[in-house]
Amino acid sequence: MRRMREDYRPGSKPRPESPFLIRRMTREDLPAVMDLEKASFRNPWSFELLQRELSHDWSVIFLLEEPLPEGGKRLLGISIFWIVHDEVHVLNVATAPEHRRRGVGWELMEATLAEGRTRKCSLATLEVRKSNEAAINLYKSFGFRAVGVRPNYYVDEGQPPEDAIVMVLDF
Ligand SMILES: CC(C)(COP(=O)(O)OP(=O)(O)OC[C@H]1O[C@@H](n2cnc3c(N)ncnc32)[C@H](O)[C@@H]1OP(=O)(O)O)[C@@H](O)C(=O)NCCC(=O)NCCS
Numbered sequence: 001m002r003r004m005r006e007d008y009r010p011g012s013k014p015r016p017e018s019p020f021l022i023r024r025m026t027r028e029d030l031p032a033v034m035d036l037e038k039a040s041f042r043n044p045w046s047f048e049l050l051q052r053e054l055s056h057d058w059s060v061i062f063l064l065e066e067p068l069p070e071g072g073k074r075l076l077g078i079s080i081f082w083i084v085h086d087e088v089h090v091l092n093v094a095t096a097p098e099h100r101r102r103g104v105g106w107e108l109m110e111a112t113l114a115e116g117r118t119r120k121c122s123l124a125t126l127e128v129r130k131s132n133e134a135a136i137n138l139y140k141s142f143g144f145r146a147v148g149v150r151p152n153y154y155v156d157e158g159q160p161p162e163d164a165i166v167m168v169l170d171f
Pocket residue numbers: 001002003040041091092093094095096099100101102103104105106107128132133134135137138139141
C-alpha cells in the first residue's frame with residue numbers, strides 16, 4: 001500500500017515528499033481542464049459553466065499538477081468546491097484516467113478539506129453516484145459518512161437514472 005490513510009489528521013499539510021503541486025485554476029487553464037472533464041465524466045461540465053464558476057466568490061477550483069523532468073507541468077487532477085457559510089460543498093473531483101491510483105484524488109481532497117478548515121468551515125458535504133465505488137472509498141478514507149439518498153438524482157441520456165448518496169464530514 002502506498003501510504004496509510006490512518007495517518008490522516010484533520011488539517012494536516014500535504015506530505016513533504018509529495019511530487020505534486022496544487023494551485024488555483026485561472027482562465028488560461030480552461031482548455032486543459034475541459035479535456036480532463038471530458039475524459040472523466042459522462043456529463044462533463046461545459047466550457048461556459050467552468051468559466052462562470054471562476055467568477056464566483058464562493059467557488060474554488062484546485063488543479064493538481066506534476067512537474068515534468070523536461071520542464072513544464074502536466075495537469076493530473078481537479079477539485080471544484082463551494083465554500084458557503086460554514087460548509088465546504090464538494091462538486092467535482094477528478095483524476096486523469098491514466099494517472100489514477102497514484103494518490104491524486106487523495107491529495108486534492110486533502111487540500112480541499114484543508115481550505116475549508118482554514119476558512120473556518122465546520123462540515124463538508126457532497127453527492128456521489130451510488131455505483132461510484134472509487135469515489136465513495138476515497139471520501140470514506142477522509143471520514144465522510146453516508147447520511148441519505150437522493151433517488152434518481154443523475155439522469156443520463158439513454159441510461160436508467162441513478163441515485164446519489166449524500167455524504168457528510170464533520171470537522
Ligand atoms: C474517484 C477518483 C477521483 C479517485 O482518484 P484517484 O487519483 O485514482 O484516487 P487515489 O489514487 O488518490 O486513491 C485514494 C483512495 O480512493 C479509493 N479508490 C480510488 N480508486 C479506487 C478504485 N478504482 N476502486 C476502489 N477504491 C478506489 C481508495 O480508497 C484509494 O486508496 P488506496 O489507493 O490506498 O487504496 C477517480 O477515480 C476519478 O477521477 N473518477 C472519475 C470522476 C469521478 O467519478 N469523480 C468523483 C465524483 S465527483
